Amino acid sequence: MTKQGKSFSKIGVLIILVMLSILLSMGFGTAELGYQKVWQCLTDECQRPIYQTILWDIRFPRVLMGFLAGFALAAAGALMQNVTRNPLADPYLFGIVAGAGLGATLSGLLPEHLQAISLPLAAFIGALTAVSIVVVVLMGNNWRRVEHLLLAGVAVSFLLSAFTSFILYFGEAFASNRVIFWMMGSLARADYYALSWVIPVISVCIILALVFARQLDALLLSDESARTLGVNVDKLRLLALIVCAAMTAVIVSYCGGIGFVGLMIPHIVRPFFGLTTAKLLLSSGLVGGCFLIWVDVVARTIVPGQEIPIGVITSVIGSLFFLFIMRKV
Amino acid sequence: MTIIHLQAENVSWQINNKHIINDVSFTAIKGETVGIVGPNGAGKTSLLKCLYQENKMTSGKVTLSDTSLDLFDRKDIAKKVAVVAQQHEAVFNLTVFDIVHMGLIPHKAFFESNTDSDIELIDKALSQVNLQDKKYQVFNTLSGGEQQRCLIARAIVQRPEILIMDEPTNHLDIYYQHQILSIVKQLGLTLIMTIHDLNLAAQYCDRLLLLSQGEVKAFDDTENVLTAALIKDTFSIDCLVDKNPLTEKMRVTYGGASHD
Numbered sequence: 001m002t003k004q005g006k007s008f009s010k011i012g013v014l015i016i017l018v019m020l021s022i023l024l025s026m027g028f029g030t031a032e033l034g035y036q037k038v039w040q041c042l043t044d045e046c047q048r049p050i051y052q053t054i055l056w057d058i059r060f061p062r063v064l065m066g067f068l069a070g071f072a073l074a075a076a077g078a079l080m081q082n083v084t085r086n087p088l089a090d091p092y093l094f095g096i097v098a099g100a101g102l103g104a105t106l107s108g109l110l111p112e113h114l115q116a117i118s119l120p121l122a123a124f125i126g127a128l129t130a131v132s133i134v135v136v137v138l139m140g141n142n143w144r145r146v147e148h149l150l151l152a153g154v155a156v157s158f159l160l161s162a163f164t165s166f167i168l169y170f171g172e173a174f175a176s177n178r179v180i181f182w183m184m185g186s187l188a189r190a191d192y193y194a195l196s197w198v199i200p201v202i203s204v205c206i207i208l209a210l211v212f213a214r215q216l217d218a219l220l221l222s223d224e225s226a227r228t229l230g231v232n233v234d235k236l237r238l239l240a241l242i243v244c245a246a247m248t249a250v251i252v253s254y255c256g257g258i259g260f261v262g263l264m265i266p267h268i269v270r271p272f273f274g275l276t277t278a279k280l281l282l283s284s285g286l287v288g289g290c291f292l293i294w295v296d297v298v299a300r301t302i303v304p305g306q307e308i309p310i311g312v313i314t315s316v317i318g319s320l321f322f323l324f325i326m327r328k329v
Numbered sequence: 330m331t332i333i334h335l336q337a338e339n340v341s342w343q344i345n346n347k348h349i350i351n352d353v354s355f356t357a358i359k360g361e362t363v364g365i366v367g368p369n370g371a372g373k374t375s376l377l378k379c380l381y382q383e384n385k386m387t388s389g390k391v392t393l394s395d396t397s398l399d400l401f402d403r404k405d406i407a408k409k410v411a412v413v414a415q416q417h418e419a420v421f422n423l424t425v426f427d428i429v430h431m432g433l434i435p436h437k438a439f440f441e442s443n444t445d446s447d448i449e450l451i452d453k454a455l456s457q458v459n460l461q462d463k464k465y466q467v468f469n470t471l472s473g474g475e476q477q478r479c480l481i482a483r484a485i486v487q488r489p490e491i492l493i494m495d496e497p498t499n500h501l502d503i504y505y506q507h508q509i510l511s512i513v514k515q516l517g518l519t520l521i522m523t524i525h526d527l528n529l530a531a532q533y534c535d536r537l538l539l540l541s542q543g544e545v546k547a548f549d550d551t552e553n554v555l556t557a558a559l560i561k562d563t564f565s566i567d568c569l570v571d572k573n574p575l576t577e578k579m580r581v582t583y584g585g586a587s588h589d
Contacts, residue, residue: 085420211439218434220427221419224383228414229487230407230435275421276430 007279010272014286021293022067026059028297030305033059057191065190065198066296067289069251070261072202074288075281076244077262078269079209082277083219083240084146090263091248094241095156097259099130100252101183102160102167108179109171119182120194120253127249130156135238146223149241185256185311187296194254201250205243206281212236213278220275258311260318261288267325333395334359334519335380335491340389342372342379349375351543352389357491362520364534364551366527368564371540373523374415377495380521381412393491407435411484413494416476422467425460425479426451432486454485458512474505481513494522498529531555531579539563555579561587 023042027035031054037047038055046052073091080089103126107119134152168176209216215236218226223233251258265288266280273283292310295317299310335357342350350372357363365373378384380391382398391398393409401409411432419428429451433443455461458478463471468479477497484492492513498506506526510533513520524530530537530551537554539547541563547554557570560581567584 082421087421214434214437214439217427218431220421220423221431222414222417224414225412225431227383227403228381228407228410228412229431230402230404232403270421274427275423276427 007273011279011282011286014283014290018067018286018290018293021290022063025063025066025293025297026055028301029054029059030300061192061195062187062190062296063293064195065255066187066293068195068198068202069187069255069258070265070288070290070292071285072198072205072247072251072288073258073261074265074269074291075206075209075285076247077264077288078266078280078284079216079240079277080244080262081266082216082275082280083237084150085220085222086146086150087267088263089150091244092257092259092262093150093157094134094153094245095130095160096127096245096248097183097252097257098157098160098164100124100127100249101179101257102126102164103129104182105164105167105171105179108182109167109175120189120197123182123253124249126160127252128245130160131241131245131249135241149237181309182256183311184309185258185314186299186307186309187255188307189254198250198254202247205247206285208243209240209281210278212239213276213281216240216277256309256311258292259315260321261292261314264318264321265291267321332359333357334393335521336392337376337380338390338392340376340379340391341387342375342384343387349543350379353538353540353543353545354389355538355545355548357519357521359490359519360517361535362514362522362533363536363538364530365521365523365538365540366525366530366554367540367546370542372543373540374495375543376540377493377521377523381410381493382406404435407487409489410491410493411487411489413477413480413484413492413497415495415499416473416480419468422469424465424467425455425471425482426464428468428479429454429482429486432483432488435487450486451482454482457485457515458482473500474502474509477501477505477509478512481509485516489518491519491521492516494520496523496525498524498526527555527560527581528573528579531573531581532576552579555581 023038024035027033027038033051033054037051040047041051041055046055076091080091081087100123103122103124104119106126107122133156134149137152138149168179215231218229218231219233219236226233266284269280269284269287273279295313296310299313300307302308333356338354340350340353341348353376355363365376367373375384379386393401398406433447452461455464458481460475460478460482463475468476471479494513497509497513501509506529510529514533524534534551536549537547537551538545539554539559546563547559555570557568560566560568560570565587567587569582569584571580572578573580
């Protein structure tokens, strides 16, 4: 089989895994349905109408959101790492989460009559503001230097986090708690309305990245080498940054901070799918989606009758993963 | 008939008000090899970078087949001019195939996938540079000569008319120096390269541009540039220039650093 044929079949395997994960994971939760009941509801009539409600109004949007969040974060991470040629890059480094956190804090802690917009929208605006600050700061000559991009992102991130901490410190305790819980990440807010925002944004972003896949590949060696291949490096990198920011921002707005997915998944995927943008993006996305579906299953079942924040679990797994890699390499 | 393929007219480039390239003019005729020689810091690499627009010229003009470079789209230039710059390590584990495959970029529209003839082209380029057995090997694990040949294969896939190379023989042993240069000579392209070793320049270049402190010291046929007087004047080294009995080309034998 050709190399190209092999990667098609590998992607095929991943798609089947995702389908299975979505089906199986719908059985887990506070109300244990089990895959038999899920299967019965899908193929036949549900035993009880309440199952129908649990399955389609609660579980399905949640599992789908889990998949999309994992897909978007991992794909954004892969894209970011490729365009900055830095294996430690992550959309979170660009202040996206810090910005979203500040937006959420402002919307949650302002006096009632000033709370004109919902928490997700405020978070989204905050995230885009953070990215805009990074881009504007770098608009001059420094724009060409990849390291400056990363450093500026980290600086903006800390600045906005400091504002958030300041506001939370003086904020009313109950509202502060709400924001703090949001920042730890959860898929509990997932519903069809949220999906109606998330699906189009992610689709457009992924399509855009795939349109420029070949040009993005050129960046893998060096900027100069990409320019000699006819690629407009500065514009392309800005586009990639915006694509990553939009994908991450829309996920963070609804699901809060889910760390380490974008950083970890591309590292797992690279040895199997290589580095070229199209393959890496799709495979990272699918693996990331699968991963988050199951992390969420753990989040909603490990402590009976209670949920633990999904971001806590991904951070634990992610950091252990990196420590493990360091020891091995 | 001689057709001027690339022409640099009064090219100057300065950075932080420091003149690096000063009023340099030269031409490259279709199919010939022009070598750019000169001491360290003479501006050889900077001049090459002006040619492929990595450095924005402060003044002057570069024309490609009688059309100013400014009038070309970036992608159109990439279809005509390929560049093999000095090497750098790749950050990720890019394979030889990944890198050679990049040569297709200027020829592809959005979403256009590889055809069988593209893959054939890549395989052919790899066998031209004798890397067909290392197709899926990681670039960073190759030797210096293999990395250089990999980048040349990428340039072949790019199907240019002009090939620009920056010190293609740097850090290579004698065998690889000659191997690289004979591979690129066989392509039949117009070749512009910077080169340190004057004996290699004598053997492979039709004309030489001698640079010193950013200015043209001489631009002429190789045998007219490689004279003991010019070399001593530019490099401050005593030397003897005669004919290499094996190649019938010029040969430079160095004495020592001259102190006058």
